[in-house]
Amino acid sequence: MIATARRRDEHTGPNREQVRRWRRYLADERAEGAVYRHLAARRTGEEREILLGLAEAERRHEQHWRDLLGARAADPGRGALRTRILGWLARTFGGVFVLALAQHAESRATYESDVDATDAMAADERIHGEVVRALAARGRARMSGTFRAAVFGANDGLVSNLALVLGVGATGVGAGTVLVTGVAGLLAGALSMGAGEYVSVRSQRELLEASTPDPEARKHLPALDVDANELALVYRARGMSHEEAEAHAAEVIARVTAGEPHPAPEHARSYEEVGSAWGAALSSFCFFASGAVIPIVPWIVGLDGSAAVVLAAGLVGVALLITGAIVGVLSGAPAVRRALRQLAIGYGAAAVTYALGLLFGTTVV
Structure with missing residues (x-):
């Protein structure tokens, strides 16, 4: 862990400013991990797994600063005030509002300019911001x-x-x-x-309904003529190239012939974004x-x-x-x-x- 820190000058031990900064980082990582765990506790399925994965990544970063601090890692404090407030909001409310705040917090990460952080940690923080952005986008779409x-x-x-x-x-x-x-x-x-x-x-909903593929049409897929597959024309009409349409139609026909269910078109999200x-x-x-x-x-x-x-x-x-x-x-x-x-x-x-x-x-x- 310690050996992977980047661009750090060789010396016999950390100075007082470094110790203070490392302890602050350690406290912040602990608080940020708690935010993701609180958010995960209010979710199920894939979103819960993603948030727990972010919490685990924060735990790895926390361990990096523990390794550097050694015995000085005891009682590092409670983290930045904004992170503690974010933790309270996540524990009390959850929701897209907290995710949006977490997205903003991740964008302020300073590891890229810190000589004692690793390249992997700096990259992690950037990716964390994108993960939280995607989760927040899901919530925004629903509301x-x-x-x-x-x-x-x-x-x-x-x-x-x-x-x-x-x-x-x-x-x-x-x-x-x-x-x-x-x-x-x-x-x-x-x-x-x-x-x-x-x-x-x-x-808006009526326009979506008029543009949504007829679910009844999928019932007729098994009876299509494989040699004269008109399903490809449907995909070409939806914007695929000739080659893409032929390949996708062949794949769908093969799945239907094998008895696999053909997935319904993904239009539910559009309805969620429009709302009632x-x-x-x-x-x-x-x-x-x-x-x-x-x-x-x-x-x-x-x-x-x-x-x-x-x-x-x-x-x-x-x-x-x-x-x-x-x-x-x-x-x-x-x-x-x-x-x-x-x-x-x-x-x-x-x-x-x-x-x-x-x-x-x-x-x-």
Whole structure:
């Protein structure tokens, strides 16, 4: 183990800075291995095996630092705070959100520039990032339809209703008018978003159904003429070259003739990514409404004028930062950048309508 460390200068023993760094690495590897074990405990089948494999790899890295530290390996600490938080999230919640955070954590690995790590360890960390990325992609695919509707619904509710109530309020109308306008915007927007999501997702599923191979057609495979195999035409129509289609058709016919079941086409994943039409509609309605109610909270509690405007903008700003950060984490992008972008877009739209409201209010006066 020790002999495989790369580019390390020869000396009689490690210095204090090296020992401190090795102990930190050891603590981090222990914590990261625990994250994967916690995630594996919440899964079954192939995903569980993959996560346990990652945990085993972290154990090998842990042993490398133990070998270098020797007696100094006792009680190395609890690992970085972000890794401990990730472990708590994995133990408590699991899910794609934790996988996305783990993906981001793996991308920050520093073994490539550390002289005391091995080339294999640096390569492992890179591959770990890709493994976690693939696992996270599975989770995103399973939740993408409903999650997309929820996130877009919440953000649309926040931005559109904030812009609406600020624009109307800037004209100088009373607090009651602003509140009624906000409630009307909430209901109209939520219904519109729900109906739109239902039509969109339902149309996507109908397009998939129209493009999905007929499962009944597979029942006729054993009766096909092997010498004039029209199954090859099916594969050519799906985009295979002539040679690929002929070879694949011959393979399928041989399997069917031997009594082996012909696997069904892999279209289930597409349906998972699109999601349920009713689920998307309900999710969009509820999240739009939950987002749209935040800008009108100040008027609901009886505030008016500048105080209501400032509080509404502040509440929506916090909500936009949270939703932007969540989308950033799940998409693998920097959370802070996505949060600030979301805030800038929301405040930009609200500022425009507020300025227009001031203009119309002055013109009316």
